[in-house]
Amino acid sequence: MKAGLNAAPPSLWKRSLNVRTAMLYLFPSILLFAVFIFYPMFRTLYLSFFLTDQQGNAALFVGLENYAYLLESPEFLNSIKATVLFVLYTVPIGIILALFLALIANEKLKGIGFFRTMFSSSMGISVAASSVVWLFLFHPSVGMFNRLLHLLHLPQVQWLLDPEWALISVSISTIWLNTGFAFLILLGGLQNIDEYLYESARIDGAGYWYQLRRITIPMLSPTLFFIITISLINAFQTFGQIDILTKGGPSQSTNLIVYSIYREAFINYQFGTASAQAVFLFICILIVTILQFKLGEKKVHYQ
Template identity: 55%
Template sequence: MSASPYGAARKTGRSLSRLKEPALAYLFLAPSILLFGLFLLYPLLRSFYLSLYLTDPRGQIAAYVGLDNFRQLLASPQFWSSLAVSGKFALITVPGGLLLGLVMSALANSRLKGMRIFQFIFSLPLALSVSTSSVIWMMLFHPTLGMFNYFLDLAGLPAIQWLTDPKWALLSLSVMTIWMNSGFNFIVLLSGLQGISDEMYDSAKIDGAGPIRTFVRIILPLLSPVVFFLTVVSLIGSFQAFGQMHILTKGGPAGSTEVLVYSIYKEAFVNYQFGTGSAMAIVLFLLILILTLIQFIFVEKKVHYQ
């Protein structure tokens, strides 16, 4: 018995509608895919390509050297020094930023009168660019006119050369970075706290748990997905920090604030060694990728998803 022409037409219409939906989706995604390829994928592939060559000051290919750029890089004390500085910077800024965000979000989540004003104040750093924040903190760190040394003078303590003393420069930039990231951390953590139902707090009070025990035993596990997200994002951001070092210290004094990204900038755009700079960028990319995978493999197991 032959198939009805109406049935065949219906099947053809269904097939066309199934094809139209993915085509429409790709059409809407096309601008994002184009921008992603132009500004992310192409530079990454270009960096892989340049890392295998020596280049002239104009960035043109001069000679193929294979993996020599990577061998030279791994044998360079300056590379390992900048990597150590990046590690110290991350160890200070990531836990410090999360702790400050937790404290501010816990305070802002309390139902006290006037908390809306503090929520606005706590989120203000998010609206400031790195350059604007650097100028503000440059004035605060000023050795003679800065507010920090003014308070030290009132306390009878000697002034500190915040940005010119190798013992204090990295710590000073870390404190500034923690403040810069506090707005984003605060907003994300506050949204997580507001997503926890009041029943959790009420049941904890009925069980006789105090505020600290409630926060540690109940609230913090429920916040663990948000904390995990911020940990991953903050760690990536700490290894990509550049603006505050470039504006405030230029990697000094004595290389104490020369993080890996600033070393890449110097190698590529000051020394015009684009091949070595690309090799450093690839190493940084692989390092961030490995650290992110480690967090997803080992740390995510302790995350309590609701």
């Protein structure tokens, strides 16, 4: 009995030592998260309840008035609409295109490595560089797209100047830019599927489409779940190509929420309403991610 009582304190001391050692190793990561994530997040939430001066300092507490102003603002409601449309344009088409390219590149054909490199090449191009290229492609007079339309005797399109086409044009450039990353991840998922499953299916007389529906898609579902989640988050946070190609125009047709935050904070110097928009965007992304995990993960087939 005494031996047991004497053994307890060393055990607690050892556990305390392990905790302190673990915290010591985690301290650099905790410090980085605190400086670059937690502090900006809480600072943004704090400023969303204030009117601020041009330096971004809180000047007058207004409570929820910034949020009420946003929900009544036609410009912000238009930003929500543009953001939702942008997500619907880019995410499904981008994932389907990346999956199609990954299925092609996964075939064991001579020289397929060259095409794998080409399909994933957009990963190595920055948003700024790719946007400048697309800016020339969309040019109304010397752009390649309008020249092709001219050769086909079709009416030319003001890609970035027409409110009906601007958001579609930016979506096309975004799909091209993001396809390389999605393609590479999906190709890695395809190559991790056990070849034995396909051999067994072929012996049973299963065709390509049956294998795709019953083997490939279910076994690839964890990778698809990851790509869909990441693509949704990235689509809500798109900024660079909007700033370079359209600057939110024409007629606010491409003024996504992220770009609206930038304009409100660094052009209009209204940091309070910009912070409220940032909080709103965070809540939207959080809700979408939770729904994705609640609904989408049920269809994921883990090995």
